[in-house]
Amino acid sequence: MKILVTGATGFIGKHLLRRLLADGHTVHAVIRSTSSQGMLDELHIAPFVFENNVDALTAFLTKEKFDGIIHLASLYLKQHKPEDTFKLVESNVAFGTALLEAAAQSATPWLLNTGTFWQHYQDAPYAPVNLYAATKQAFQDIAQYYIQTSPVNVVTLQLSDTFGPDDTRPKIFNLWAKIAKTQETLEMSGGEQLIDISYIDNVIDGYVQLAQLLSADGQRTLQGKVFALTSGNPIPLKQLASVFERVTKVSLSIKWGAKPYLPREVMQPWSKGEKIPGWEPKISTEEGIRQTFLR
Numbered sequence: 691m692k693i694l695v696t697g698a699t700g701f702i703g704k705h706l707l708r709r710l711l712a713d714g715h716t717v718h719a720v721i722r723s724t725s726s727q728g729m730l731d732e733l734h735i736a737p738f739v740f741e742n743n744v745d746a747l748t749a750f751l752t753k754e755k756f757d758g759i760i761h762l763a764s765l766y767l768k769q770h771k772p773e774d775t776f777k778l779v780e781s782n783v784a785f786g787t788a789l790l791e792a793a794a795q796s797a798t799p800w801l802l803n804t805g806t807f808w809q810h811y812q813d814a815p816y817a818p819v820n821l822y823a824a825t826k827q828a829f830q831d832i833a834q835y836y837i838q839t840s841p842v843n844v845v846t847l848q849l850s851d852t853f854g855p856d857d858t859r860p861k862i863f864n865l866w867a868k869i870a871k872t873q874e875t876l877e878m879s880g881g882e883q884l885i886d887i888s889y890i891d892n893v894i895d896g897y898v899q900l901a902q903l904l905s906a907d908g909q910r911t912l913q914g915k916v917f918a919l920t921s922g923n924p925i926p927l928k929q930l931a932s933v934f935e936r937v938t939k940v941s942l943s944i945k946w947g948a949k950p951y952l953p954r955e956v957m958q959p960w961s962k963g964e965k966i967p968g969w970e971p972k973i974s975t976e977e978g979i980r981q982t983f984l985r
Contacts, residue, residue: 691905692716692754696789697762697804698737699725701857702893706760707733709894718754720747720763720789744788751796758800758904759793760897761786769952770821782825787832794840800904802897805830805848805916807886810960819954830916837914843904846916847896847966850959854890855982862887862927863934867983870940877948879955881928886959888921889978892971899969918963922971930975937979 693710697703698719710717711733719730719737730737738750765781767774786803793801808823809816818824833844853863862885869876896919904912925933928946935942951957973981 691757691901692718693901694718694720694751694754694756694759694798695762696720696759696785697764698735699727699729700762701854701859702804702852702890703762704729704856705854705890705894706762706897707735709898713898718756740785740788742788744791747788748792748795751792751798756798758802758901759789759798760802760901761789762804764804764826765822767822768820775821778821778825779828782822783828783832786829790833790836790840790842790844793842794836797841799841800843800845800907802900802904803830803833803844803846805846807848807850807918807960807963808956809848810962811954811956813958813961815962819956834914843907843910843913845900845904845912845914847900848916848918848960848963849888849893850920851885851887852890852893853887853982854978855985857890857982862930863979863982866931866934866942867938869944870938870942873943875943875945877945878927879949879951880947881926881931881944883927883951883955883957884924884959885927885930886921886924887930887975888919888971889973889975889981891973891978892921893919895972896966896969899966903967916964917966918960919966919969920959920963920971921975923975924959924961933976934979937976938983 693715698707719735720740721737723739765778805826806823808819809827811817811819836842837844
């Protein structure tokens with residue numbers, strides 16, 4: 691296939707690009723002018739730079755005739771400040787809408803969107819944990835217009851936590867790996883919240899499986915569907931720390947209960963999502979930790 695990827699320079703995007711290229715697909719990327727192009731140059735991918743010009747984006751999609759788009763780009767902020775509101779809406783709502791408009795105008799067959807489990811606070815059908823999650827839902831709501839009025843087959847894949855090699859984000863495993871080396875003490879909450887964390891190879895398998903299903907979905911039977919990618923084994927944060935210690939053979943100095951739970955702390959990850967047809971996680975959390983930190 692010939693696939694356009696947004697968010698290609700992020701953690702998931704980098705792994706997805708390498709997998710798509712390894713599988714023999716032709717890959718292009720859309721980036722902002724402020725995005726780093728180092729990895730794209732390394733993979734010999736010349737990106738389209740989006741500068742808020744929908745007509746230019748439409749012309750690019752029309753010329754290239756993509757089989758589909760995988761939309762990963764977003765601004766993630768766990769807790770926002772007032773000055774972040776416009777940036778969140780621009781990144782997570784406006785850009786995606788421009789992408790859908792261009793896809794509709796260019797008759798691009800499908801768009802695979804990325805959502806988040808955080809759209810489901812307390813396992814609700816919709817209750818945003820934070821403004822980030824609300825903007826992700828807002829884009830899904832806007833997508834309904836294009837689902838009903840255009841030929842673009844739009845599907846959303848909602849993700850929980852992810853991890854794996856080459857992850858520079860300040861995520862929990864990276865924080866634990868850091869204090870294991872420095873012997874610092876990390877103050878944390880009580881650790882009772884269930885964590886649903888997926889190894890990156892399993893996540894990429896999910897995107898590839900959905901791309902293949904969308905490519906074969908001439909009757910648009912998937913149109914508007916929302917799927918969930920889960921590890922299948924959510925465990926309490928405190929227990930996850932023990933797993934990390936056992937697999938990596940380190941000792942973590944964690945002061946449990948030293949910090950309060952955050953407002954709208956997710957204690958129970960979304961459990962009611964529809965699984966991707968034909969997909970199962972192949973790599974366990976333990977094996978993923980081993981491949982990430984013991985290479």
